[in-house]
Amino acid sequence: MSVKQVFATLAGVMLALVVAAPAFADSALPKGVAKVTEVEGVSEYRLANGLQLLLFADNSKPTVTVNVTYHVGSRMEDYGETGMAHLLEHLMFKSSTSYTNIGQELSKRGMQFNGSTNVDRTNYFETFPTDPASIDWALGMEAERMIGANISKADLDPEMTVVRNEMENGENNPGRILNQRMLSAAYNWHNYGKSTIGARADVENVNIAHLQAFYRKYYQPDNATLIVAGHFDAQHVLEVIAQKFSSLAKPTRVLEKSWTLDPVQDGEREVTLRRVGAEQLVGALYHTVPAAAPDAAALDVVANALGDVPNGRLHKRLVETGKAKAAYAYSASLAEPGYFYAGANLRPSDDLAAAKKILIDTVEGLAKEPVTAEELKRAQQQEANQFEKIMENPQFFAIAISGAISQGDWRILFFERDRMKNLKLDEVNRAALAWLKPSNRTLGKFIPTDKPDRAPAPAKADVAALLKDFKGGAAVAAGEDFKATPENIDARTQRFALANGLKVALLPKKTRGETVNVNLQTHFGSEANLKGKRVVGNVTGEMLARGTSKHTRAQISDLTDALKTHLNVGGGATSGYAMFETKREHLADALELATEILREPSFPADEFEQLKHQQIGALESASKEPQPIANRALNRYLYPYPVDDVRYTPAIEEQIKDINALKLDDVKKFYKDYYGANNAELAVVGDFDPVKVKEEITKLFGDWKSTAGYARVPSPMSQARASRLSAETPDKANAFAVGNLPLPLQDNDPDYPALIAAVEVLGSNGFDNRLIARLRVKDGLSYGAGARLSVSEFEKTGSIVFSAIYAPQNRAKVETDFKEELERFVRDGISADELASAKKSYASSVTSSWASDGFEAWLLNSSQHIDRKFDYYSTLHKAVADLGIEQVNAVIRKWIKPADVVWSQAGDFAKAASKTAVAAPASK
Template sequence: MNFPRLRLLAALPLIVPTLVAAQPAGPGLPAGVARITSVEGVTEYRLANGLKILLIPDRSIDTVTVNVTYLVGSRHEGYGETGMAHLLEHLMFRGTPRFPSIKADFQRRGARYNGSTSFDRTNYYETFPAGEKTLDYVLDVEADRMVNASIARRDLDAEMTVVRNEFESGENSAFNVLRERAAASAYLWHNYGKAIIGARSDIENVPIERLRAFYSHYYQPDNAVLLISGKLEESETLRIAQKRFGRIAKPSRTLRKTYTVEPTQDGEREVTLRRAGDVQLVSALYHMPPGTHPEYAAVDVLVALLNHVPSGRLHKALVETGLASSVYGTERQQREAGFAYFGASLRQDASLEAARDALLRVLEGFSKSPVTEDEVELARRRLVNDIELTLADSRELTSVLSEYAGIGDWRVLFLHRDRLKRVTSADVRAAAARYLKPANRTLGMFLPTQSPDRAEIPPVPDLAAALKDYHGSATVALGEDFNPTPAGIEARVIRRTLPGGMKLALLPKKT
């Protein structure tokens, strides 16, 4: 998993902020709160209604961050519902009967807020000056909109246009569209192949009733993780969290699980995109194991030694040789089988075929050019250092733990770090041989075309309008009633003898 820094570090400080270890369970816990486990300063508690609470105390800062993560994303959408998880994220900021102006209320309290939707989770977060009253207010709002959000038709109409604008903005990026097309070709059945933003027709037409049903099923305490970090007093924080969230009843419904498994890809696939643009793109997408799989650490290192600039293999093979202007590579550490995506951008006058061939030689050429110990060590060190920097920044740690909660369990962050430290060059070679192969590849190419010749398909016609007052032609005459008994047949038979002696029998009947 990539660990983007929230700020650029010009130099390492002499004193690195450290996370304060949680106190062991004891009589000071509020009623209804159970301590579950603790790992390196992060402590998990559980309420009776199933809500998980993670506390990440950090006395070195003067703010508090609250993050509510729901374990539902675009992976859970049904037919005609693409983009619904993201639409619901927008609607959650339209308020509740008790808190009709959530955004304005947050701003008055100096809180920075936002939300985001992914394949496996949706989260809402606020960062604000540390203070018991503000913390109480924020948790009150989050608890209320967990089960009492308005989800009204008028709000959907307003937010739909906002989301549609986001969709159109994404459509203007050839990079984004090519990645979406490659994923759609690679995933024939699983929702990881569908864009999180959704299809335009689904965004514009999803019924409000489906959004309400989606909300009431998944937005419940037993399907959520509450993360609180920063300058906080743990027992008081737990008391407020229990007061606000503990009154929500544990749902009686059985949470629906997804069960679609993408079949093993059985051959190379290729996508060509033609639309207006200034640069050419070539990319390759490969299926990868679930993000919690023990082998994923080797995948992480493999991607890191390929995509790094300037020492990565892709940069050296394509940029330094002049075949491409830039290269990229990323992996999606997901709850279920995700993917790695690589590519290059190049000028319009450059050879796309030459860049394609070089890209594939690097990605699928590890048998001829095995990874070295130095490559693995450098990539592993960068990845582990990124995680250690994240662990020293409670705000960023809160965000990253939200992602790992979405793929199965927040503790996987620490497990993944430990696995990274043990990755060997043999592990990376094995991962490259297993996954970076033609049969597992979906190739994507973007060809800038100022006037693409497309086949516009008309929509389903309005049959009610087409058939209004339609009566057809004259009524067809009915055939006669004929009784096919031997006597009835014999009475109708016309017999003739043709020249030459051939006898002819005819049986006339009106149809």
């Protein structure tokens, strides 16, 4: 492309951005739509029925997000109705006036969607490639289900068991349950002390009339905020919103503000949870302020000073000393007086009492050891970096603004950014002293004291007064309207190789926020020379970013914050990697830092011991959990390699022993012998100068070579026969099933496109797939079930993997459902409507993935590694789009053999069997 063409293209992009900007004179607004305010590119409007509208245009990516946030969460639930807000979230994907299954309709249109419920709000969103027809449909659907969802008993009955399955899955998480118990002990009266998912008895016995009344009360236009963010025409969107939503009447009922507040806590509390598990937990919780209160930002800084990894005080005093495997702290940002939480995870052999003392002394010792200026600066930098990420991604923005709405006003998102930026050190330490004190702590036990030292009574914040004159700052600069197709990427990418063999791909383009994504992949070793190197190779990769010849791990963390860089460096037994996202202005420094980590690791002894401690702790935790146990058993059965083979899957106890026996000198030697860039690929995508980047890459990597020979370790297809593996996980409320159907298939096989579509229909296409329709929608057995297709680019090694979580007592039903659905799938094939939905889902997934600069960088490297031309992807996408129904059904019959699936399950099946035996009537 000539310079003249480049400028012409950019001029067209800028014109498109101006046309799409959501700013109008009042006279240009559709009837019934009133402009309220605008802050940093976000425009607020209001309909006569009370519906609040927020528009945020970003034409740099070809997707749009529609989000509806309802100002209702578990905080609004009455006695005996806990879990109702969350249960209603599930039913909103069921039937409505015009749709029999909203979740299925969303999947058919290839939309990414979800909903979530917390204590203060419920939200629903869908993200999809920008298209006026899709936007119109999404807005119309949201308008309909706002007041036209059926909320019927027929929809409730199967979904209630799905929610109960989700509840049981949460019961497997000791940390989640401990937090729930602590909140329950900390809050005497306020609903923040109750779990959003609700009490089991309330969920199982929910009154449909009460649920319908809850829906009619809160799901109304005057209690909702509609957000449209991404690539769209604002004038068109406002007109569609006016058409679809203005007909919804403003209700006559008045929503009362809540008035319940807990009294000041007057003494320490403690709760002890005893369950089967493989780790110990300790936490301290303190009552604090609403998100809009002045102390909220200060407490966020305190949480960062305590819980940051690797610079936080808790990490240094608990993790680095080997007294815990993880430590953390956060301040909950809620609409009403919230809480501050600090905690640590320990191995079973760690000293819980000692860790508890260090935790409390560190949190409540801020009077003697105040937060420092350095800690304040670090927190402010990380907060600023996070805010930039939010404003650079419309989907992130829609979710973040939904949180701010739940706190009282969407502008809090920007107001808190400014408050954090201007925060003074004395404000931070005053807040810490006011709230983080013994009498305000919940560990569980009440201890009387003659002179209680109580925190002040928190009050609600006047958000309207707080934000009355708030204007905000400048909006983030937008990027170009680049269509991420294989042809466009291929045409713009510059490819070359360094003298040492490093393959490089550069894709320059204007991006929102001037972001750049870099991906480096190195390959080393062979099946022969990696024998016995599995453990040391994996640990070497984990050690790379824990210190260099110039910087400690903590200093590296501070550098990445200062450079506004999200850096991930690591590796395994056969490869290493460095991936990061940064800004144009910091690209050179970020490249130098990544190179320093890769080429000059110092392998500190203390970090080595810390890593071993953490890895062993993670393995001990996994030894009690159904999902990792079932997956590991399946891999060991499918791929029974010799113990010294780099592809070998060890038992958990074996892996712990191997890590314990590993020496630091072994790690250093592995790095010296294997690491280098002569068998590597590097891709840079985003806003950068290609000439300068080429010079920098040549300087940094041009002389780096591995001394070990490289030959890719093959991954032949499993020859294991069909089998049913089973493992017991006592006292776990949820079980897990995973199945693997090996396929002698490579991704260049003519049948591959048809199998993509087939597996979409079977188990990959959101709510619109056979397994979800059977196990979740029809039978209510599983919160999550599905199937995915995996194939190799190098050899005929493929598989279809099936999975489901479920209650152990439902094992037989789950097995029957899988068996019957797979047999029906092969026998009857799929319908034309199912194929159309699968094609739509696949095309949407491709468009969304390719719109990510990070994905583009990875894809460029993958193509370089296998010497693949980009026209492969165009051919593949077209092949899927052109599929015929007979072609797909023939491929299903050819490849999918239900009898050949290897199944692995883990759960508390013994307890389930004993309960069944007790409940069974005596035989006559």
